[in-house]
Amino acid sequence: MDGRAPGKSRIGILTSGGDAPGMNAAIRAVFRAASECNIEIVGIRRGFAGLIDGNLFLMDRSHVANIIHQGGTILGTSRSETFKTPEGRRIAADVLQNAEVDALFVIGGDGSFRGADLFNDETGIPTIGIPGSIDNDIPGTDFSIGFDTAINTALESIDKIRDTASSHGRLFFVEVMGKSSDLIAIESGIAGGAEYLILPDNKHAMDDLCSRLTQAFDAGKRYAIVVVAEGACPGCSFQIAKEVSSRISMESRVCVLGHTQRGGSPTARDRVLAAKLGVSAVNAYMKGYAGVMVGEVRRSVILTPFDKVITGRQKPEPNIIRLSHILTK
Numbered sequence: 001m002d003g004r005a006p007g008k009s010r011i012g013i014l015t016s017g018g019d020a021p022g023m024n025a026a027i028r029a030v031f032r033a034a035s036e037c038n039i040e041i042v043g044i045r046r047g048f049a050g051l052i053d054g055n056l057f058l059m060d061r062s063h064v065a066n067i068i069h070q071g072g073t074i075l076g077t078s079r080s081e082t083f084k085t086p087e088g089r090r091i092a093a094d095v096l097q098n099a100e101v102d103a104l105f106v107i108g109g110d111g112s113f114r115g116a117d118l119f120n121d122e123t124g125i126p127t128i129g130i131p132g133s134i135d136n137d138i139p140g141t142d143f144s145i146g147f148d149t150a151i152n153t154a155l156e157s158i159d160k161i162r163d164t165a166s167s168h169g170r171l172f173f174v175e176v177m178g179k180s181s182d183l184i185a186i187e188s189g190i191a192g193g194a195e196y197l198i199l200p201d202n203k204h205a206m207d208d209l210c211s212r213l214t215q216a217f218d219a220g221k222r223y224a225i226v227v228v229a230e231g232a233c234p235g236c237s238f239q240i241a242k243e244v245s246s247r248i249s250m251e252s253r254v255c256v257l258g259h260t261q262r263g264g265s266p267t268a269r270d271r272v273l274a275a276k277l278g279v280s281a282v283n284a285y286m287k288g289y290a291g292v293m294v295g296e297v298r299r300s301v302i303l304t305p306f307d308k309v310i311t312g313r314q315k316p317e318p319n320i321i322r323l324s325h326i327l328t329k
């Protein structure tokens, strides 16, 4: 790659961890806002792994054309064990310095920001985070890019399952993603009219689940949908379904939505959030901020230091929990 043009600065950008719909819209927003400020953007392929391998290219307008509606990430992503080591991060810093890159933007989840925090502190290369993860488990932002699309994807599947569940009069267990977060389960469960939610906090409440289902069937219900959060116990929907079926003598089926929830064209909400946060990240860099994540809290863009992001815990707001208790359990 050629050296920096005179008078310009350079930002490197990568996507890391699980891909999320809207990451491309964020890359586009960063590119366009940076171009306005005379900043060059260097794309880094395959996340931190690609950075360590020197997989860099100078981006031009054509790279961000026609990507706003695309799911996944045009840059590719990865989970890199090498970046967790100080040596890995040192190599990554050397790669950026050799390419005359002044700052690094990381679009990813809380794990990615653990790496970004260390990188910022150890190397002095200003690093800024943009929250992109379907899990929505990142402190410092009400929503992460990709969550809205993921819950709509889950909802679409739940609606389809409702058709077959009601036709056959069956009990369905639908397992949704979220390794450490139950928000996808809570929101898609409420929106999909689930009879019950199995979350990490109530995964052993078999008696409660069985009596709730029995009451519903006694009252005339012919079918039911139970949404299971992956984080409650990954893959255990089959075991739960078997036990419940035998206890209440009701035929059941299981559907694990899995990675379908990570794909697809981003919703308008996710695109607008990506646009806001991408542009705000460039503004934060221009103002000299480093070691921070941009987020949106109660409709305002805020900056949160990485150390607060990675030590905090994003919990569902009490209102949504109350709602789920009334409507799904």
Ligand SMILES: Nc1ncnc2c1ncn2[C@@H]1O[C@H](COP(=O)(O)OP(=O)(O)OP(=O)(O)O)[C@@H](O)[C@H]1O
Residues within 6 Å of the ligand: 016, 017, 018, 019, 048, 078, 079, 080, 081, 082, 083, 084, 085, 108, 109, 110, 111, 112, 113, 114, 115, 116, 118, 132, 133, 134, 135
């Ligand atoms: N403690 C850490 N130190 C250094 N780097 C880390 C650390 N934790 C995570 N990373 C880096 O960030 C990458 C992505 O982290 P992780 O796999 O946890 O996904 P994530 O960013 O949380 O995204 P998602 O929410 O989609 O899973 C890791 O593969 C690793 O390279």
Ligand SMILES: O=P(O)(O)OC[C@H]1O[C@](O)(CO)[C@@H](O)[C@@H]1O
Residues within 6 Å of the ligand: 017, 018, 019, 133, 134, 135, 177, 178, 179, 180, 230, 262
């Ligand atoms: O199969 P992978 O890429 O390791 O990702 C699975 C995990 O990533 C997430 O989808 C978040 O992106 C979690 O909900 C899930 O547990």
